[in-house]
Amino acid sequence: MFTSISIAGAFTILMVMFMAFGVPVAMALGLAGLSGLWLIGGPPLALGQLSTVSFSVTANYAFAVLPTFLLMGNLATSSGMVTELYTAADRWLGHLKGGLYLATISGAAGFAAISGSPLVNATVFTRLALPEMLRLGYSKSISGASIASAGTLAALIPPSIGMVIYGILTEQSIGKLMIAGIIPGIMTAVGYCLMVMVMVRINPKLAPADRPKASRKDRWSAIGNTWSIMLLFVFIMTGIYGGFFSPSAAGAAGAFGAILITLFRRKLTASMLGAAMMRAAETTAMLFIIVIGGMIYSRMLVLSGFVVEIVDFTAGFNLSPTMLLIIIGLMYVILGCFMEGVSLQLVTIPFVFPIISAAGIDPIFFGIFVIIIIEIGAITPPVGLNLFATVGASEGKLKLEDMVRGIYPFVLLNVAMLLAIVIFPQLVLWLPNNMQF
16 A cells, blocks of 8 residues: 555656656646545545636736736837847957956846846847957857856846745745845846956967957946846835835836836837736746746645655764765756746755754745856756757857856856855845845
8 A cells, every 4th residue: 555655756746757858847746646635535635626726826926026027028028128238338348358258247136137037038138248348259168158157147136036926935035035145146147247257367279359448437337227136126126124024015116127227228119018927928928837837746745744754764874064065056056957947946945944943044045045046057067058058049159068068167156156055155144134024
């Protein structure tokens, strides 16, 4: 006779096999969860969980932040705000050795402040920056790697879709998670820039073309054009940090602000607004389906007793919090090579979070730890998804082997960032611990 725990384990393995054979993530999670619930408690349990989970997810007020932030990011891209941001970074940094690398990383960090999606960030900056990099003789490998790596900053610098998902799955403050990502995100962006500057000094062939320095007038004019993105970011983060509004309300305020700014700049058209709203709705619907599947799978693990068994089994080893983080980190790096960040959280958080809670690890700290390590997986060969996003957006200018040759310094820098927050957790916790709510 099969026990509930063995049923949960068997369907977890089956779920992984589904994904390996290309079954959509939402379907793999949902089928594994429903089938397990059906065998554990019969049709009433499975169908009851399907109806209650579907309603609870779609009716959850916290999820309102997703479509609103996505709408804000789409409007910023369509209205040219992102192009202006990249132009400003290029005017100030482009004349330096390796200046286009620096401009791309800085621009991507700025776009991360209103984007939320690493894949979107990498795609946008591949189209913006890569053609000019290659025209000037920049290294294909480092060009592609810098774009793919800078794209991951959208997961750390708020707003972040990954942080919203983690906060909902673990019932943690989404506002605190977003604020907690600011310092690690800025440090990572600065680290990328410093690393690239060292690389081009050691090997000048990586960036052979010298470019004239833009005039002071052009530089300050370009900075002036970025006021819209700066205003949106400061408005949203001040509101969240000061406790003036919740993250969901901040998303709505940001989206409304983006509409007003685009209208003020006389760039808003009915077709642009309609297209931006449709893209936001499509992405939100896709995320909802994945989350519903993940929550059903999570309920199966909990109701079967599988989670309790895993927590007890792990506790038996008496691992220190640091050793536990190392083991969990290795698991995430491996899985992150093959799975997108949101899906990976939905698969792993239901049994990983109780383990770290039992070990006394701060849940806000662990959220940032997970985000960083998932994004390491997103740029790690052979199947890092940000690598494929960059190759796909390059329209044949890049090949995967080009990316692989240049990505390892960026991976190592992310590992160094991970070690830094483990050694100095206040890099993550200082800002959220001083919030006004």
